[in-house]
Amino acid sequence: MGNSYAGQLKTTRFEEVLHNSIEASLRSNNLVPRPIFSQLYLEAEQQLSSLEAGSRVDNEEEEEEEEEEGSESSCPVPYQMKPPPEGCCTTDGFCQSGKDLRLVSISNEHIEVPSGFLLVGAKSPNLPDHLLVCAVDKRFLPDDNGRNALLGFSGNCVGCGKKGFCYFTEFSNHINLKLTTQPKKQKHLKYYLVRNAQGALTKGSVICWKGAATAIDHTPSTAAFCSAAYNGKESPKQQLVKNNLSALTRPLVLGTLTNSGPPKKRHKGWSPESPSATETLNLPLNPQVPNRIKNGHGNFPYLCGNINDVIVSPLLYTCYRNSQSLSRAYEQYGAPTVQPISEEMQLLLTVYYLVQLASDQVPLIEDLEQIFMRSWRESHLSEIRQYQQVIPQAFPQVPSHIAPVTSAQLPWLAGLAASSCNDSVHIIECSYSLAEGLSEMFKLLIEGKLIKTNYVVIICAGRNRAIDSCIVITGKYQARILSEGMLTPSDYQKEVNYQLVTGKVESLGSFFSTLCPEGDIDLLLEKFYQENQGHISSSLPASANKSTTLNGTGAVACTSYEIERHQIRPFQLAVAQKLLSHICSIADSSTQNLDLGSFEKIDFLICVPPSEVTYQQTLFHLWHSGILLELGLEKQHLTKQRVEQYVMKLDAEAQIKFKVFLQNSMQNPHTLFVLIHDHAHWDLMSAVHSLYPQTELSTGLVDRLLNCREVKEAPNIVTLHVTSFPYALQTQHTHISPYNEIHWPSYSNGVDLYHENKKYFGLSEFIESTLSGHSIPLLRYDSSFEAMVMALGKRFPRLHSAVIRTFVLIQHYSAAMMAVCGLSQMKNYTSVETLEITQNLINSSRQCPSGHGLMVVLRIPCTPLAAVAYERLYNVRERLALEDNFEIILGNPNSGITIGKHFVEQLKIWQKIEDVDWRPQTYLELEGLPCILIFSGMDPQGESLPRSLRYCDLRLINSSSLVRTTLEQELGLAAYFVSSEIHSEKAVVNDVLESDPEKLSSTDNEDEEIATEVTAFCSEPSPPLVTAGDRAKSPHQVLSNSTEEATNNHERQKQKVDKGAQTTVSKHLPPGNEQLDTKQNLKSAQISITSSSSSPFSSSSSLSAPTPNSFILQTSQCSMTKSSKQPPIVFLPKLVYDIITSTDSSGLPKSSSLLPYHSVMWASSFRPVMSKMMTCTEQSLYYRQWTVPKPIHMDYNNRNEGRMDTFHPRRLLLSGPPQIGKTGAYLQFLSILSRMLIRLTEVDVYDEEEININVKEESDQCYHQPGDTWPEFETFKKIPFDYTIHDPKYEDASLICSKLQTVNSEDRPISRRQEDMYTHRQTTRMRLSKYAAYNTYHHCEQCHQYMGFNPRYQLYESTLHAFAFSYSMLGEEIQLHFIIPKSKEHHFVFSQPGRQLESMRLPLVTDKSEDFIKSPTFTPTTGRHEHGLFNLYHAMDGASHLHVLVVKEYEMAIYKKYWPNHIMLVLPSIFNSAGVGAAHFLIKELSYHNLELERNRQEELGIKPQDIWPFIVISDDSCVMWNAVEVDCSGDRKSDYTWTERNVSLKHILQRIETTPNVTHYALIGMRKWSSKTNTAEIKEPFSCCHVHDFIMLNVDLTQNVQYNQNRFTCDDVDFNLRVHSAGLLICRFNHFSVMKKQIAVGGQRSFHIKSKIAVCYVSSRPHSLNISSSGLTFSGLLLYLCDSFVVASFLKKFHFLKGATLCVICQDRNSLRQTVVRLELEDEWQFRLRDEFQTANAKEDRPLFFLTGRHI
DSSP states (O other), rough: OOSSSSSOOOOOOHHHHHHHHHHHHHHHSOOOOOOOOHHHHHHOOSSSOOOHHHHHHHHHHHOOOOOOOOHHHTOOOOOOOOOOOOOOOOOTBBTTOOOBBHHHHHHTTTOOHHHHHHHHEEETTOOOOOEEEEEGGGGGOOTSSSSOOOSSEEEEETTTTOOOOHHHHHHHTTTTTTSSOOOHHHHHHHEEEEETTTOOOEEEEEEEESSSOOOSSSSSSEEEEEEOOTTTTTOOEEEEEOOOOGGSSSSOOEEEEESSOOSSSSOOOOOTTEEEEEEEEEEOOTTTSSSSSSOOEEEEEEEEOOOOOOOOOOOHHHHHHHHGGGGGGGGGTTTTTTOOOOOHHHHHHHHHHHHHHOOOOOOOOOHHHHHHHHHHHHTTTHHHHHHHOOOTTTTTOOOOOOOOOTTTTTHHHHHHHHHHTTTTTEEEESOOHHHHHHHHHHHHHHHHTTTSSEEEEEEEOOSSOOEEEEEEOOOOOHHHHHHHHTTOOHHHHHHHHHHTTTTHHHHHHHHHHHHHHHHHHHHHHHHHHHHHHSSSHHHSOOOHHHHHHHHTTTTTOOOOOOOOOOOOHHHHHHHHHHHHHHHHHHHSSSOOOGGGOOOOOEEEEEEEOOOHHHHHHHHHHHHHTTHHHHTTTOOOOHHHHGGGGGEEEETHHHHHHHHHHHHHHHHHHEEEEEEEEEEETTBBBOGGGOOGGGTTTTTTHHHHHHTHHHHHHHHTEEEEESSSOGGGGGSSSOSSOGEEEEEEHHHHHHHHHTTTEEEEHHHHHHHHSTTTTSSSSSSEEEEHHHHHHHHHHHHHHTHHHHHHHHHHHHHHHHHHHHHHOOGGGGGGOHHHHHHHHHHHHHHGGOOOOHHHHHHOEEEESSSHHHHHHHHHHHHHHHHHTTTTTTTEEEEEESSSSOOOHHHHHHHHHHTOOOOOTEEEEOOOGGGTOOOOOOOEESSOOOOOTTTEEEEEOTTTSOOOSSSHHHHHHHHHGEEEEEEESHHHHHHHHHHHHHHHOOOOOOOOSSOOOOOOOOOOOOOOOOOOOOOOOTTTGGGSSSSSOHHHHHHHHHHHHHHHHHHTTTEEEOSSOOOTTTTOHHHHHHHHSSSSSETTTTTTGGGGHHHSSSGGGGOOOOOOHHHHHHHHTSOOOOEHHHHHHHHHBBBTOOOOOOOGGGGGOTEEEEEEEOOOOOOOTTHHHHHHHHHHEEEEEEEOOOOOOOOSOOOOSSSOOOOEEEOOOTTTHHHHHHHHHHHHHHHHHHHHHEEEOOOOOOOOOOGGGOOOOSSSSSTTTTHHHHHTSOOOOOOOOGGGTTOOOOOEEEOOOOOOGSSSOOOOOOHHHHHOOOEEEEEOOOOOOTTTTTTTTTTTTHBBBBOOOOOOEEEEEEEEEETTTTTTEEEEEEEEEEGGGEEEEETTTTTOEEEEEEBBBTTOTTTTSSSOEEEOOOSSSTTSSOTTTTTTTTTTTTTTEEGGOOOOHHHHHHHSSSEEEEOOGGGGGOOOHHHHHHHHHHHHHHHHHHHHHHHHOOOOOOOOEEEEEEEEETTTEEEEEEOOOSSSSTOOOOEEEEEHHHHHHHHHHHTTGGGGSSEEEEEEEETOOOOHHHHSSSOOOOOOOOOEETTTTTTOOOOHHHHHHHSSHHHHHHHHHHHHHHEEEEEEEEEBBBOSSSSSOOOOOOOTTTTEEEESSSSOOOOOTTOOOOEEEEEESOOOOOOOOHHHTTTTEEHHHHEEEEEESSHHHHHHHHHHGGGGTTEEEEEEEOOOOOOSSSSOOOOEEEEEO
């Protein structure tokens, strides 16, 4: 019947065969379907057992999904989904009726299933980790063999209950699959759903659409990179095809697809005219089943038949495709001539790259991308120079145009490149299709002609079409690594667990048993145990348990034991302050995203991964930090249960605790909640993609909790992400602003800056130790271990390499323990490195009198393998009776720490713990415990290790899946602090002294075998010398003795010396090892002991039996102490070691260029090379530009066209190296943040007693009653003026005399030093009231508009207005400028038209309003644009008021920026260097001029001039709060009263003063300066006539002829007060009102004074002035400072001076100086000398002052 295949009658029904034939006809457009009857007589040969097939369905799903992605990304046939009905639900996971279909949601619901229907799980491309529940007619589903499924579809929706879907296309639309390709039930119906024992619906077996023969094994030995480009439209596609050599035992046939069944799907771009369109490569074992190839595009042939070991990867395809977008980065420059790298050049460069790879290297896509980019840059250097103008130094000068490689040249050039690589790369050229080349490749592979070949490059290059290419990886090692690298972490665990459960590893164990000539290791262990059961303690030195005996008998115990409790190092404090600075920056920004001023306290929640150890570790730090007590969150009696409320483990119970946290945040709006996400790179899975087995319920919790709407919108929650590996949080879609990143300071640059006494050893330091010139490398690899793994990998190709590596390492540790215990023959079955680790571990506790020892971390990521290792090592330890020598701990992230009772008791003794029930809960509490910690879990989750860590064995980490975060966090386990005084050379010697004298040698950094010499012993008790040559070797190359080895094992030492043992190691298998038996290969990879005459023990001094004294006796020293002074030694897999230690020209490790994280991908191959010189900030910007999250990443949907609002305003990122102290830093941050919030609600105000109280005239006369509200005018006029200054800020000022006072310097208090006046003024801390004035840092909703920011955060508009008036005393017109915001223009009068500023509106004296302040407030300020207290909204209690800031011209812009809604009066430029006197002068003169303008304006309206309000307020910029005294006069006697002082609003005070009877008759009104020391006597008289300062109401009408001294920089208020009084005007101080002044350290003007030993007398020269009588007074000096015309000679002659009194005349120029001397007739009474004339030193732009001094005759 036309069938050439032998077979037997099939049992399939005729309908099924007919169905298959019809389907093939429908799906193919040019192939002849197989005859129906031919199929009835064919039965395919079963290839795998059903068990094997069933175990690999997950990988098939992954491949199909990748196939779909690849198909969509390479121009598939478009499928237009029918638009959903209007108004229906389109949410993924829900049907169009809005019902949830996700299995995780409805697994416990009752679902009615009609008869004949089955529940199945459908996969949606938008929800790859969810199953959608569907009811399908079982007639349309296949049987267990993948057959008998009818064409078509019949199904029901279990959500809304809609029935009768007859087409899968219609059904897929209803359940919102949102497909971009033709819907097929075979592709999307994946699993049967079944009920478990609890009745919940769960995922069952896979729907076998194609039969069990399509199962794919994960351990192939052949792989292929396949690329194809068609019609010149696409770049080469990449596919990774892997084939197992052992399965290819039959010849291969190349033919047409006439009877092998149709392809799985229609071939895109497949036309009948194509000569290769009907070709396929047929693998003969199962010709009926087509291959499941992903990305089957272009002209790549279909593989049919035995395709079980074929795996396809999209890596190279993605690389080629991304390289085609190289020129897009230059589109912004308009560079259309820059073309991407050609497909031919891509393939040729790939060949070049493969040729230079060593036999033990694996190709890295990152390397290939960089090669493409460098080639592209070199070929377009001139264009790049044109647009970037910076030529990278790494690229040489090349011509601007390079001739492209043609398709015809490509095979020849590729063959030429591969000719020099000893056939490691083989080139196959084919004419028609890749099928031809693949057939030849498989033929060569079966014939054994590709034994030395690792890569086969197949090129099909036609003249008139684009190239097709395929790269087949035939190197077994490379194929294994690449295939295992395709597994996800969960698939990796499943595969390993499958091999353990099914017993596939038993063959490996059996093989190990045959290696040992003495027989099975277990038999040797049992024999050893039986022989030494009674006297094991005598064969080993005293174990750690001797410590208790020694201590009990009074022997000296080790005193170096110490567990580091919580302490803050300088770096941590610096980072905490940086965090605080960023928080303040957020609060200070104009976006109003954080109002720190509204918070009264701090609360927090720390989120940690679901590791029990990390959880307990965080509790440990939190407990010892004392932060809960400091923040006031807990009381003194703190319990562990209370501490646990502040730490949340991200597990199944996290949502309950987090809900409480959210409720607290909503109920306490005045509490700032800090949400700390520690180890933040863990679990970045999107909540949409987080349906996992029950063991991984925590996955996706971070997205569900921390990214929930409540957290994002809460104004009182700040989120702080803390991580050592921030790369996955630094993508194009990140929530974190780059300005909100805080990076740990560099230790290399900051140790001196921050005075650190410890040196941090991190990744860079570990790498640096491997460079030449350093003593001993801290990073190493085990060559003999790698050789054994390599050999076993070839013998057991089906076993996962993690299984092989783990079993080999267990074997090495077991053999090493046996060797140390006396079974010396077992040294041949371990490695030098493992023997060193084991020997130092066992001997460590013997070197300390207290039994302290070392920790060895054995990292086994796969939990099942870790359990196997623990069980095996535990058993070996028990058989060797070492159970009291060291502990073996299985560290599982899901459970706590379990150790033996004996070791618990030891830890309690060392740590002085008396709690009977105490158990260690963190690894830090294992300090000093000799132990092997088997550290399991796919990723470390933030666990810290103790300082007794000595070895970090990372030989079993997964080296096939390489990303930067994974590698760096594994190496982060060894990160370490050592004392900065300890040098690495000293550490080397200490490490060497721990080694065993018979330790075998090996080298990891040399290719040739090296025989290590043993240092000769000398009889002198001097320390052993380590030569420079020895120092360059690894530690185990320098051998020495320990004291107890020299004494207890004397005879054994003698035998070894006589032997002259020399150790060698073979790093690579000998030539021809392929033809040798595997056992022989393994033995050659083992360490062999041979005799050598070159041993130093061969000398005559060594031949005789050495006495104990002939050895160097080492003083017993605690191994834990030594290990804490040096970083641990790290052992890595060879592949990882090569990547870590390989650096570029800048010194950047290759690992830094790897993909940063599993869930992100590169945005383009066109990206610059990272550099070692990049700072952390620059690296962040690099990843933000060049990485994008995958759909499974929680940030995937956070994109908004690159706008800044994708950043969350209250989210920060703290990054720092692992184990550097980030926990302590953020706890310290909480502390200082809390203190800052307290400081924000408090302020330091001056609290000083009034001065010169003792010189005040004592008078019993009372002018007013204590309870009087206002002064009685007539009574007040009788109060004498008090000339004495009582303001404490003038403590160092001269005393002002009056006729009522007697000048006596002894009455003056001892004044403080001048410098103490400003740095040590007495202050007290006061809590801000609701009536306080604020600076620019205050933000709240109430004063939001007052501050001048609209809802869109744009500044209010303002206009600049010029205002001029003439002043006769200045002799010129004064030009001022007003900056008036639009919102404040109603306070001014403008001309119409032209809008010229005419005047500032003034109210009437008779106006009365509760919500209006009549007096305009002027605040002169300089240098305090941020700190000045200009926000009077709360002080005024919301009342309408006019507030004007008086600023200097050069400060106008900065004040306008910070206070956009404030009116500003800008002083003329000539006043830029003037003092406060000039500002007060202009304020007063301007106000009077404005008063005149208003009187004229309002007089036209019929208002009398005297009715215009004449007062203004002049306030300092540091007035913060105001107080009022309330007097209770309800006592029995009139003189009895009590008083209290309370904070009131400024509105209350001003309105009280403004309503004073006859208020316009007062010239100046002021108030007391607040002091806590105010006594009853001071407020007994409610009103005083004395000096007023700081905050005054000035009557500009009455003081028209009294001016401020514009030349004064200090005491201008005192001078003005004296002038007002001498003019006969009233000055009133309200003693019941007081003002608090805030201490502000910046800005303002500091004063200088004449010392208080000098008294001054004030006399005004103005006519009609009130002056004291100066008769009888003799003066010691005369100062004439810029005196005006009122000072005349006759006026000066009224005063009497002592002989020799000093005169000082100060004028603005030399001519005025001489004129003054003549005009005042000074030469009559004063003597001058020419040399007594001086001139001040000024800047060029300032005019100097001229001085003349003289003596009285």
